[in-house]
Amino acid sequence: MKAGFVGELLGRSDYAIIGEIVEPNTKVLDLGCGEGELLEWLAANKGVEARGVELAGAKVRKAIGRGVSVYQCDIDEGLADYPDQAFDYVILSQTLQETRHPRTVLREMLRVGRRAIVAFPNFGHWRVRLSMLFSGRAPQTSLFPYEWYESPNIHFLTVHDFEALAALENLVVERRYFLAGHRKVGVMPNLTAEVAVFLVRRAS
Amino acid sequence: MKTLPEMIVEANTVRFDAISLDSGATLAPVDVAYETYGELNAAKTNAILVLHAFSGDAHAAGISALDGKPGWWDNMIGPHKAFDTNKYFVICTNVLGGCRGTTGPGSTNPATGCPFAMSFPVITIGDMVRLQRMLIDWFGIKRLLSVSGGSMGGMQALEWAVCYPDRVVSAIPIATTTRHSAQQxxxxxxxxxxxxxxxxxxxxxxxxxxxxxxxxxxxxxxxxxxxxxxxxxxxxxxxxxxxxxxxxxxxxxxxxxxxxxxxxxxxxxxxxxxxxxxxxxxAMDYFDLSNGHPTLAAAMEKTDARFLVISFSSDWLYPSYQSQELVRALRSRNRDVAYVELQSNYGHDSFLVDVAEQTDLVRGFLANTFEKAQ
Structure with a gap:
């Protein structure tokens, strides 16, 4: 992949990548959609049929108030009701590391959706490694700013970890993007990427 | 601050020749009392039917010309409110079987010249909605932008969406259920x-x-x-x-x-x-949205309306699990549904009294639905 500049969408570079991946006039489900900004943007600019799942009531209210159809529930159990292959894309942005059962979530995403877009912070980034090496404590960086006892992140993963899980699940990685700030990085992404975005589907 | 002029309203009544009921009986003639707020646009695409709960009536908003009292959802319906009457044409009827202008057991039986009393036929939520549909036909409205109500009003909204799917763009059932539990x-x-x-x-x-x-x-x-x-x-x-x-x-x-x-x-x-x-x-006890369908989800197959479902945390009469059952059935058929449980201490009454958050939800949902439907 060529190194290059990535702009922002709604203040986030991973959203810019997702905005680029999603084809127009498709059906999109965003898990952990927050206040629904990304879905609103996709509906307005890509004509997608947008749905969201979010646990926090205040965020759900904001999302519904902006016209996005959001359902209040937990991602770990929230997908069971949907029929198979109901969506073209299921998005999980910066949330996989917060789920109790990431592997189940990934499977469910690819049951209800033809493709999954997964964006996550890379725990293999050199700053994380250095932090742990020198402090001897649970790493704290700009990407992982929390004390271990306050962190919502309960399943830390790296770029290599995700690739390995994708292989184990027999998934096809259609695209992979590695971001450091506003740059796409190509060399040694497991060491240099702050955020990774994967587009995966089941091998048919 | 300028005070807005109060909306003074009066109920009207329309008489229809007859209505056939789910029980097999016929009521002839039948009156329906209604109020309206706002203006119906030329294309007749901005009409919203608001549905009252058990003890409500057609007087949903504004100040009654008769007794000076505000409507039962006056905090939700009016200029700049959730159901913005500067934008939408809002209709509310008194339900069939009621006692506030629509034909009910207290009305005179034309066959005897006496009140029906217990000779009034048993009615259903479906019958109430059928009579409302006759009024909507009478207005010449092909599709309602939304049907909305809390409690028994929510049951009617659901009945509309399933029985007349081509007549509603969206439904907002609040603090309601698809069927009464043993406790209810x-x-x-x-x-x-x-x-x-x-x-x-x-x-x-x-x-x-x-x-x-x-x-x-x-x-x-x-x-x-x-x-x-x-x-x-x-x-x-x-x-x-x-x-x-x-x-x-x-x-x-x-x-x-x-x-x-x-x-x-x-x-x-x-x-x-x-x-x-x-x-x-x-009628509430008989109500079961899945009647005539193998499952509740199968009933939902008939509608392609957008749904906004709202429940309240302290409502133990119509608990959130009942709204969630509805939402799960809609999701299982991949219908467009938004759902949130609002935090409120007011129990079932929340949808009438604790309306700040409900207002934001309904306003945003309606604006988006209206825009999409144009």
Missing amino acids: IAFNEVGRQAIMADLDWSDGNYYGKQPPARGLAVARMVGHITYMSDDSMREKFGRRLRGKENFSFGFDVDFEVESYLRYRGSQFVNRFDANSYLYITK
């Missing part, structure tokens, strides 16, 4: 038995005589308890005594809560017909 039926039955145990009920033939005021008042007292929550009752009444410092050591009113319930009970008698209480509660 039980509370209704206590109310009915209170009325029927009152000797003044006289098998329903009390018109022109003393109505079963004590029975109806007790029924209403039970109802009011179910509309509140433990928290809201503690906050509103606690164990405070009414106008005294010590117990009376008798059975007059001691506690504030007793005084409140007695007052609400006696007020209700002045505006509600005991037989309507029987008929309407029965």
Whole structure:
């Protein structure tokens, strides 16, 4: 992949990548959609049929108030009701590391959706490694700013970890993007990427 | 700050030749009382039908020209409110079987010249909605932008979406259920038995005589308890005594809560017909959206309306699990549904009294639905 500049969408570079991946006039489900900004943007600019799942009531209210159809529930159990292959894309942005059962979530995403877009912070980034090496404590960086006892992140993963899980699940990685700030990085992404975005589907 | 001029409103009535009912009976003729707020646009695409709960009526908003009272959802309907009457044309009818202008057991039976009383046919939520549809036809409205209501109003909204899917763009069922649980039926039955145990009920033939005021008042007292929550009752009444410092050591009113319930009970008698209480509660108990379908989800297959489903955390009469059942059925058919449980201490009454968050939700949902539908 060529190194290059990535702009922002709604203040986030991973959203810019997702905005680029999603084809127009498709059906999109965003898990952990927050206040629904990304879905609103996709509906307005890509004509997608947008749905969201979010646990926090205040965020759900904001999302519904902006016209996005959001359902209040937990991602770990929230997908069971949907029929198979109901969506073209299921998005999980910066949330996989917060789920109790990431592997189940990934499977469910690819049951209800033809493709999954997964964006996550890379725990293999050199700053994380250095932090742990020198402090001897649970790493704290700009990407992982929390004390271990306050962190919502309960399943830390790296770029290599995700690739390995994708292989184990027999998934096809259609695209992979590695971001450091506003740059796409190509060399040694497991060491240099702050955020990774994967587009995966089941091998048919 | 400038005060807005109050919206002074009056109910109208339309008479239709006949309506066939789910029971097989026919009512002929049938009157329906309604109020409207705002203006119907030329394309007739901005109409919203608002549906009242058990004891409501057609007077949903504005100030009644008759008695100067505000409508039951006046905090939700009006200029710049959730149902913005500068933008939308809002219709509310009194339900079939009611006692506020629409034909009910207290209406005169044309065959006898006397009130129907218990010869009034048993009615269903489906019958109520069928009569509303006749009125919507009469207005020449092909599709309602939305159907919305809380409690029994929510049941009607759901019935609309499933029975007349091509007539509604969206539905906003609030604090409601797809069918009554044993507990809900039980509370209704206590109310009915209170009325029927009152000797003044006289098998329903009390018109022109003393109505079963004590029975109806007790029924209403039970109802009011179910509309509140433990928290809201503690906050509103606690164990405070009414106008005294010590117990009376008798059975007059001691506690504030007793005084409140007695007052609400006696007020209700002045505006509600005991037989309507029987008929309407029965219609709620019979309601089951999945009737005639193998499953609730199968019933949802018939509608492609957008849904906004709202429940309230402290509502133990129509608990959130019932709304979630509805939402799960909609999701299983991949329908467009938004759902949130709002935090409120007011119990089932929340949808009438705690409307700030509900307003933001409904306003945003309607604006987006209206825009998409144009």
